[in-house]
Amino acid sequence: MEKVYINSFGSVSAQNTEYDSSFLKDIISYNDTTIPAINPIYKDFIPPAAARRMAKGVKMGIVASKLALQKANLNNVDAIITGTGMGCLHDSEKFLSAIIDNDEQYLTPTPFIQSTHNTVGGQIALEIQCKGYNFTYVHGSNSFESALLDAKLQLELNEAKNILIGGVDELAKHTVLLNKTINHIKKEPVESAELLETNTKGAIFGEGANFFVVSNEKQDSTLAVVDGLEIYNTLEVDSITDKAREFLKEHNLNVSEIDTLILGNNGDEEFDIYYNTLTSGDFKNTQQMVYKPWIGECYTASSFGLLLAANILKTKTVPETFQLNAIIPSQYKTILLYNQYRGENHSFTLLRQC
Amino acid sequence: MSKGIAITGMGIISAIGNNVAENYHALINERIGISRVSKIDTIHENDIMVGEIAYTNQELESLLNLTPENNYSRTAFLGAIAAKEAVKHAGITDISAYKTGLISATSVGGMDMTEKYYYQYLEDENVQKYIAGHNAGDSTQKIAQQLGIEESLVTTISTACSSAANAIMLGARLIKAGKLDRVVVGGTDCMSKFTINGFKTLMILSDTYNAPFDDNRKGLNLGEAAAYLVLESDHVVKAENKTVLAYVKGYGNANDAFHQTASSENGDGATLAMEKALEIANYKPEDIDYINAHGTATGNNDLSEGRAIIRVFGEKAPEFSSTKAYTGHTLAAAGGIEAVYAILALQNNVIFPNLNFKTQMQEFSITPQLKLKEKALKTVMSNSFGFGGNCSTVIFSKKE
Numbered sequence: 001m002e003k004v005y006i007n008s009f010g011s012v013s014a015q016n017t018e019y020d021s022s023f024l025k026d027i028i029s030y031n032d033t034t035i036p037a038i039n040p041i042y043k044d045f046i047p048p049a050a051a052r053r054m055a056k057g058v059k060m061g062i063v064a065s066k067l068a069l070q071k072a073n074l075n076n077v078d079a080i081i082t083g084t085g086m087g088c089l090h091d092s093e094k095f096l097s098a099i100i101d102n103d104e105q106y107l108t109p110t111p112f113i114q115s116t117h118n119t120v121g122g123q124i125a126l127e128i129q130c131k132g133y134n135f136t137y138v139h140g141s142n143s144f145e146s147a148l149l150d151a152k153l154q155l156e157l158n159e160a161k162n163i164l165i166g167g168v169d170e171l172a173k174h175t176v177l178l179n180k181t182i183n184h185i186k187k188e189p190v191e192s193a194e195l196l197e198t199n200t201k202g203a204i205f206g207e208g209a210n211f212f213v214v215s216n217e218k219q220d221s222t223l224a225v226v227d228g229l230e231i232y233n234t235l236e237v238d239s240i241t242d243k244a245r246e247f248l249k250e251h252n253l254n255v256s257e258i259d260t261l262i263l264g265n266n267g268d269e270e271f272d273i274y275y276n277t278l279t280s281g282d283f284k285n286t287q288q289m290v291y292k293p294w295i296g297e298c299y300t301a302s303s304f305g306l307l308l309a310a311n312i313l314k315t316k317t318v319p320e321t322f323q324l325n326a327i328i329p330s331q332y333k334t335i336l337l338y339n340q341y342r343g344e345n346h347s348f349t350l351l352r353q354c
Numbered sequence: 355m356s357k358g359i360a361i362t363g364m365g366i367i368s369a370i371g372n373n374v375a376e377n378y379h380a381l382i383n384e385r386i387g388i389s390r391v392s393k394i395d396t397i398h399e400n401d402i403m404v405g406e407i408a409y410t411n412q413e414l415e416s417l418l419n420l421t422p423e424n425n426y427s428r429t430a431f432l433g434a435i436a437a438k439e440a441v442k443h444a445g446i447t448d449i450s451a452y453k454t455g456l457i458s459a460t461s462v463g464g465m466d467m468t469e470k471y472y473y474q475y476l477e478d479e480n481v482q483k484y485i486a487g488h489n490a491g492d493s494t495q496k497i498a499q500q501l502g503i504e505e506s507l508v509t510t511i512s513t514a515c516s517s518a519a520n521a522i523m524l525g526a527r528l529i530k531a532g533k534l535d536r537v538v539v540g541g542t543d544c545m546s547k548f549t550i551n552g553f554k555t556l557m558i559l560s561d562t563y564n565a566p567f568d569d570n571r572k573g574l575n576l577g578e579a580a581a582y583l584v585l586e587s588d589h590v591v592k593a594e595n596k597t598v599l600a601y602v603k604g605y606g607n608a609n610d611a612f613h614q615t616a617s618s619e620n621g622d623g624a625t626l627a628m629e630k631a632l633e634i635a636n637y638k639p640e641d642i643d644y645i646n647a648h649g650t651a652t653g654n655n656d657l658s659e660g661r662a663i664i665r666v667f668g669e670k671a672p673e674f675s676s677t678k679a680y681t682g683h684t685l686a687a688a689g690g691i692e693a694v695y696a697i698l699a700l701q702n703n704v705i706f707p708n709l710n711f712k713t714q715m716q717e718f719s720i721t722p723q724l725k726l727k728e729k730a731l732k733t734v735m736s737n738s739f740g741f742g743g744n745c746s747t748v749i750f751s752k753k754e
Binding site for chain 1: 396397398456460461463465468469472473475476482485486488489490491492494495498499503504505506507508509510511512513514520524527528531533547548551552554555556607608609610611612613614615622623626740741742743744
């Protein structure tokens with residue numbers, strides 16, 4: 001079986017991730033209940049006339065994918081696989097509220113067209129004229145992982161050489177309001193650094209787009225190898241330790257060989273217990289890192305975790321702010337990522353240096 | 355690695371029947387499921403025709419033995435009914451005996467509840483349970499729970515109207531790669547005000563019975579449906595001595611890269627998808643005995659698809675028909691219900707008619723199959739195309 005390399009990434013997030021020169025140099029702290037992504041200069045990537053019709057999610061997706069292609073030195077790919085938990089929320093809300101507010105009259109098709117879950121994947125294909133395989137996964141916190149899994153399957157079996165994968169989600173006003181109503185978003189603003197100690201229900205929501213070129217051919221830009229990935233629709237807190245052990249065993253690893261554990265803690269007192277079980281248990285002597293306090297939670301936030309891991313393996317440096325404990329490993333060779341949202345759709349991802 | 359991808363069970367609920375037997379009966383008796391809309395309160399009720407499923411949500415709830423506190427969208431109800439039929443049909447009594455996954459497709463997700471309670475959510479605690487059910491993956495999580503699939507590979511695909519075909523494709527690849535032993539694949543979409551109005555603004559909804567591949571076709575009828583297949587590896591088929599209904603032999607996915615909603619005039623994406631599927635199956639075009647076309651009855655699709663069929667098969671294309679005159683266009687579920695129809699065609703050696711056709715299209719000379727036809731079928735090709743340029747083809751065969 002062929003290996004799966006991460007050859008590049010492009011990112012639009014609430015942190016400085018757009019350009020290599022400033023990549024996560026100065027971590028921005030937030031004090032809010034939602035964290036919007038920093039807008040790139042869209043006209044550098046998308047013709048302004050086209051950009052005007054696009055919601056933020058589509059624009060972020062196109063920018064992130066173009067950055068990823070540039071850094072991998074590619075004009076096109078064999079396949080485009082997108083993950084998005086909520087899809088094009090802004091246009092969905094726009095079309096739906098117009099239906100309700102105007103009693104199904106005076107509607108225009110554009111927001112409907114742009115509301116379809118595969119809009120981002122379709123628009124990227126249009127932009128780069130990619131007629132290859134094009135899938136969109138929409139499965140909660142495993143939306144991006146499903147895209148990675150699909151790409152991994154194709155690359156390992158040599159069905160494709162270069163695949164563009166990505167995770168994208170956008171914030172939208174009404175959905176934020178609804179999530180506050182049911183305490184999925186915290187009621188009160190919280191400082192990023194304090195988020196994991198709030199002991200309240202819900203998370204701080206965010207948005208962003210993280211795209212990657214994954215390939216079965218190594219090149220100068222290669223950051224890391226994706227060695228393993230498992231997704232689970234359900235897991236009990238009691239079985240998380242065993243599942244982690246089982247996953248490591250399948251890859252002939254033991255806990256002491258994991259240099260860094262990257263986790264998806266979002267400060268929700270009800271569900272962070274999954275992460276805490278690992279950090280206070282088997283991995284208590286492992287370097288632990290979290291990122292959601294600085295970019296916010298969304299179904300595809302874990303795609304940011306993947307670029308963080310890939311960047312650590314390439315540069316051998318970590319953004320200190322993201323460290324959950326004080327442990328510094330002697331090397332950065334093997335990184336384990338674990339993520340879930342509200343106790344559902346769990347994933348383990350294993351990255352190694354190449 | 356598994357060489358063959360066996361289909362050992364199927365389940366369906368659509369406007370022409372609540373299970374496989376009822377659907378088959380309607381297909382061979384030319385009984386269509388298109389009517390005026392009754393379950394959705396819309397100002398367009400007199401302008402459109404739809405393919406609705408007879409059961410109310412309350413009836414579906416009791417069929418699934420769910421308590422009233424549940425927060426199922428209609429998409430989840432329909433999906434659970436069809437997926438359970440498929441698993442039962444496959445004779446599976448212990449779902450965890452093998453590594454079993456679920457790949458479901460949807461485009462509507464929980465939109466039916468969101469559109470009902472959009473503003474009410476903010477004040478009424480009784481309906482807030484549906485908020486978390488809006489995301490497309492939620493219906494899949496519920497179907498997995500209904501089937502008893504736990505700690506496993508479960509995911510959702512949303513590539514508009516080609517979604518369920520892509521779910522079948524991914525499932526087949528997961529079995530082939532040995533990642534799963536068994537996988538339930540298909541799709542579900544319920545009717546919603548959102549899609550009715552969306553397609554209405556695109557001006558592609560017919561005000562009468564949809565007529566695929568007819569020169570005077572006026573557009574599509576929206577439908578609601580769910581359908582699932584059980585795919586199993588060679589190993590499971592052998593170990594359990596399973597009856598195989600058919601095999602997934604080939605699949606192809608390509609992007610038209612032409613327009614967000616419209617298909618290219620010459621069907622580039624569709625052509626590529628059919629060619630890729632033939633290549634994976636190791637078939638020549640003449641090996642295909644029947645094409646269950648996407649045939650939505652929109653001006654754009656039928657022209658583009660017809661031209662693509664000619665590009666792949668020449669003017670002497672095999673018999674082809676669209677079954678959307680029966681069911682309406684069921685969006686993300688279409689590739690699922692039409693997979694069930696393709697397998698029924700193979701099992702019964704019968705080609706289902708393309709109903710409501712009166713006038714030959716001017717742009718080409720190929721004509722769909724208009725009458726029910728008995729023919730020894732070895733292979734059936736099924737096409738599904740969607741917004742975002744997404745084009746998918748799956749080939750089913752009797753033999754491995």
